[in-house]
Amino acid sequence: MSDSTANAIEAEGLVKRFGETTALDGVDLEVPAGRILGVLGPNGAGKTTAVRILATLQLPDAGTARIGGYDVLRDPVAVRGLIGLTGQYASVDEDMSGRDNLVLFGRLLEMSKADARARARDLLDRFELSDAANRPVRTYSGGMRRRLDLSASLISRPRVLFLDEPTTGLDPHSRNEIWDIVRRLVDDGVTVLLTTQYLEEADQLADRITVFDHGRVVADGTPNELKRKVGGQTLQVKPSQWQDMDAVARILLDVTGARPLRDMDSRVLNTPVEDPVLLSTVVTRLAAAGIAVDELGLRLPSLDEVFLAITGSKQGVTA
Amino acid sequence: MTTISPSRALRHSMLMAGRTAAKSVKNPAVLVELVIQPLVMLVLFSLVLGGAISGGDSDAYTRQLVPGLMVYSALLVSVGTGVALSTDITKGVFDRFRSMPIARSAPLVGTVVGDLFRYTACIVLTLGFGYLFGFRVTTGVVPMLLDLVLMIGFSFSLCWISVWVGMLAGKPETVQGYLFILIMPISFGSTIFVQSSTLPGWLAAWTDINPVSLLSEVNRGLLTGGPVGGPLLGALAWMAGFVVVFYPLAMAAYKRRMR
The missing domain is CATH 3.30.70.2030 (Alpha-Beta Plaits)
Known part of the structure; x- marks a missing residue:
């Protein structure tokens, strides 16, 4: 049993079933405080389900998880006070402006009106959204939405950040911007769990990589260890x-x-x-x-090649 | 275990209500719903069809029509509550709320309370537009205010049907579709547009106990004079029934979505 104060994210034996499908089949995860874990896997591997359970959005059928020492099942409110979540789809109100979204979230997080406005202004500046701040989010490009979503996750200055495929569908420029932001956050001591379908992304950002397939962890190690397995x-x-x-x-x-x-x-x-x-x-x-x-x-090897090397079969057909 | 105090929960709900009301003010679709829709119905029924339906006395028809259209507007506007909740869920902002340390009830309470703005506006505007077509309140200010309060209460009891459908249906458009299937027959099978004496017996029997007819009758009584007591008891019974049946269903469905 590891020391819960050293690990910002811990999960043991997470199981989640949706009808006939088993999305998670006994997953263990461990992320030391201030580190980035990359969770790598194809669509349907269970990455999003794991994030949703850790972020208290879904209940596991079995297993336990703790964020910053708080149990996600027994004390979800405390967990929510520590985390930020950015999903594959922007979790903001499309009919409101970027600024109004951030101010509302700030106010819900117990900030005064003035503080919430100031925090929104800072984040909009930092994410280069000031020019679009007063436009409805539905007029934003994909990259802008993702940046707004990420800034919404940061209002509370979370200690633990979940990024679920933060760059899927983005052009290379927007992707690099998101990467820079994530690196700066980790410099500030934030713990990050990042899911991705791209080995390159995990390699660029993560201290450790956990590979998911069919709801199971099929490999785990530093990027270099993993790449050595695949053959550089x-x-x-x-x-x-x-x-x-x-x-x-x-x-x-x-x-x-x-x-x-x-x-x-x-x-x-x-x-x-x-x-x-x-x-x-x-x-x-x-x-x-x-x-x-x-x-x-x-x-760099593609996800296909990683899977071929790790599981000895094409992704999606491992037994 | 960390909990959220009732006073914080109330504040979260009020912030959410502010969001709902602010969105209503800015949304052009709400303007159409609150202004254009009652005007179109008034032009269509008071000017175009009124003479034919009433056999020539269109002033008398407008007196019958406007109190009924207030009920019709309330029905239409209640659709928006379920659609808004369904949109929040499908577009993902619900997940943001759920991942934050806020009261679980706040998104629902906020939407319902914030929508009281639309409910009040639609009832007042429909009555106000009625004035343009010759409708006049002849009873007095107090009965009129009582009537507005009753109508807001009616909208509030209706909104739980909308919330329930909003939680069950997969998409906002589906919510609208289901609710229209419900609204059309209870509106046109009522005394909003025609008197029940002109209908075949079986339909008249339904029309006489239809909540929409009963509310229309109460409106007529409180705004232009006439019997109120009987229809009011019936209307209150229906309103209580909506809350007793649909509030628990809506809450159970909401909790499933919110979990």
């Missing part, structure tokens, strides 16, 4: 000509020692590489063989 980065080659696929595959096998995955639809070969220096070797070999390529590069 992926080398991706797209030959210009179909007939070069076999030749490229042979070169990749030769250089990396691993048989590349072929995606016949997009004419792309993928192979995990431990050492990024191998990229130049591959370039030299391709040039020597006189093979022209449309694309060539290193990237």
Whole structure:
């Protein structure tokens, strides 16, 4: 049993069923205060259900959870006083302006009218929403909504923040903005549980990553440990000509020692590489063989590849 | 276990009521509902159809129509309460409220109390517009004020049906659909637009005990004179019935959604 004062978020044996489906099948989680846990998994893995239980929005069928030492079942009001929640969909009133939303939430959190207004102004400034502050939220772009939703979660200066797929559906610019905000929050000592479908996001932000599949934790570790399991980065080659696929595959096998995955639809070969220096070797070999390529590069493994490496099967079909 | 004191719960509810009322003022759809809708009904029935329905005496018809339209407006406006709650739930702002350390009852109490603004406005405006079409209160200020209070009470008893449907139906549009299915027959099968003596026997029998007819009769009595006692007892019985049946249903459904 771990010390409850050191862990801001703790859950043991969480189970949640919806009719026939088991959304959570005995999940344990532990996030030390001031850290970021990335919960990685495909749609339907149980990430959102776990967040909703931890944020007191749903009752588990079995298991216990504590936030800042308070039990989510026995003392939900105390838990709500510690947390902020930003979901995949903006939890704000679309018919009200951004400012009116924030002022209302501030007033509900026992702030005086003046304090609530000042806090709203600060947050709108900080999230670059001042120009749109008096417009109804329904006129906001996706990125603006997400930023407003995040600022609504921060009014109470929460010690624990739940971010449920905070960047899903956002363009790269908005995504980077959200990442910067999250990093600054953690610098201020906030504990964050972040769910995501992107290994890159978890890798960028999280101290530890827990991988969910079918309502279970299938892997857990630091980003580096996880990436080592997957094989670091992926080398991706797209030959210009179909007939070069076999030749490229042979070169990749030769250089990396691993048989590349072929995606016949997009004419792309993928192979995990431990050492990024191998990229130049591959370039030299391709040039020597006189093979022209449309694309060539290193990237982080996709969620598919993570699952393949961890569970030995494609995501969604693990037994 | 941390709890929320009654005084805090009251303050949370009042803040929510302020939100509901502020949204009503800014929402163009509410303007249509409160201003355009009664005017359209008055033009349609007082000017266009009134002469035909009453056989020529359209002044007498307007005297019958305006007290009934006040009930009709209250029915229509009550739909908004369920729609607003359903919208909060489906759009996700409910989850924000639920994740905050506020009274669980505040979003519901706030919506209902805040909607008293719309209820009062629709009853007063329908009566006021009636004046443009020649309707006059002939009894006095006190009976008129009593009538307005009674009508607000009627709206308040109706809103629990709207809340209940709002909690059960999946989408705001569905809430509206279900409630209109209920409102249309009880409005047109009443004495708002026609006298029950013109209806076939079985329909007249229903019309005479229909809450909408009874409220319309009370309005007529309190605003232009005539018997009040009998219909008032019937109307109060219906109002009590709505609260006794639908308030627990609405609360149970709300608690399920709020849990």
